[in-house]
Amino acid sequence: MNSRTAGQEVETASSGGGVKSADRLMTLLEHLAQTGEATFSAISAALTMPNSSAYQLLRTAHRRGFVDFDENTRTYRLGLRLWEVAQSFSGNLDLPGTAQPLMTDLSDETGETVQLARLDGLENVYLAIAESKQPMKLVSTVGARLPAHTTGVGKVLLSGLTDEQLRTRLEGVTLQRFTRNTLHSLPDLMTEIQRIRKQGYGEDNEEYVVGCRCVAMAVRGGNGIPVAAMSVSIPTPRFNRTIARDVRLALTRTVAEVERRLGGRPAI
Structure with missing residues (x-):
């Protein structure tokens, strides 16, 4: 588990001008392309990402349609918007x-x-x-x-x-x-x-x-x-x-x- 606090994580991302967040989004999309679908915990662990950061990233990607969430299986997969792009x-x-x-x-x-x-x-x-x-x-x-x-x-x-x-x-x-x-x-x-x-x-x-x-x-x-x-x-x-x-x-x-x-x- 990463020892940094949520506050430290936000500060680091901000000081990086958003580049770290963009890199993480690309890594998330590549991971889902390889696995097909994955749970929140599996994504957080595979990307060595704090839960707070993984949650915010997935929420943003889901809101924009780049990631879909299946309520029944509690898994994420690539969304239709990515296909359209x-x-x-x-x-x-x-x-x-x-x-x-x-x-x-x-x-x-x-x-x-x-x-x-x-x-x-x-x-x-x-x-x-x-x-x-x-x-x-x-x-x-x-x-x-x-x-x-x-x-x-x-x-x-x-x-x-x-x-x-x-x-x-x-x-x-x-x-x-x-x-x-x-x-x-x-x-x-x-x-x-x-x-x-x-x-x-x-x-x-x-x-x-x-x-x-x-x-x-x-x-x-x-x-x-x-x-x-x-x-x-x-x-x-x-x-x-x-x-x-x-x-x-x-x-x-x-x-x-x-x-x-x-x-x-x-x-x-």
């Missing part, structure tokens, strides 16, 4: 390979550059690109990062977060302005995000670079959670509302087919 990760791994041929078809259909990106903090990172064959076109590279508030895909990805998650990420952040159209105030960005949620797609109105517009939509995994966003970028001289409508319809069909192949909603 794993499914999202698996879909993200397969996403570029699944999407690339469909993006190429979409680029051929629209004549414009198609991009696929995911969110990392407050940046969108490009996973795949199908480049336009036209002389005037958007040129980008896989792995490039752009501030999410300045791009169509980035704003769509931000719209997939909850308001609480958005406030946490944006707290104390200065939104850099790149063009006169960049949404550089938090109220303006939040208004735009609400609009994207309502209409189901986002646009870039020359917000990162003058001369380029785009239409973007979220790509959702089998659980309905956005795993990425796809966009069609259109040079401003070729852009009008009719073109935007036609591109949006084509993009909708492509995104739906990507989602279908990932195990999401049926294609249109």
Whole structure:
């Protein structure tokens, strides 16, 4: 039995900045993955963890759905939420390979550059690109990062977060302005995000670079959670509302087919 008191244990965990608690959670999940199920006493003993810490850890994991508790057998096992997270990760791994041929078809259909990106903090990172064959076109590279508030895909990805998650990420952040159209105030960005949620797609109105517009939509995994966003970028001289409508319809069909192949909603 660990000789430290509960008070000492709490102090140690706090002074470690929460790293010890995170490590213990990972160890708990790995242990349950190996054993299938275990009682409280077995978990506490196997992880050489004080009862007070094991209880708090299990209570938190159970409340978040990462661990289930069987009242009849008094045992813990891995929860459904862990499976959902794993499914999202698996879909993200397969996403570029699944999407690339469909993006190429979409680029051929629209004549414009198609991009696929995911969110990392407050940046969108490009996973795949199908480049336009036209002389005037958007040129980008896989792995490039752009501030999410300045791009169509980035704003769509931000719209997939909850308001609480958005406030946490944006707290104390200065939104850099790149063009006169960049949404550089938090109220303006939040208004735009609400609009994207309502209409189901986002646009870039020359917000990162003058001369380029785009239409973007979220790509959702089998659980309905956005795993990425796809966009069609259109040079401003070729852009009008009719073109935007036609591109949006084509993009909708492509995104739906990507989602279908990932195990999401049926294609249109």
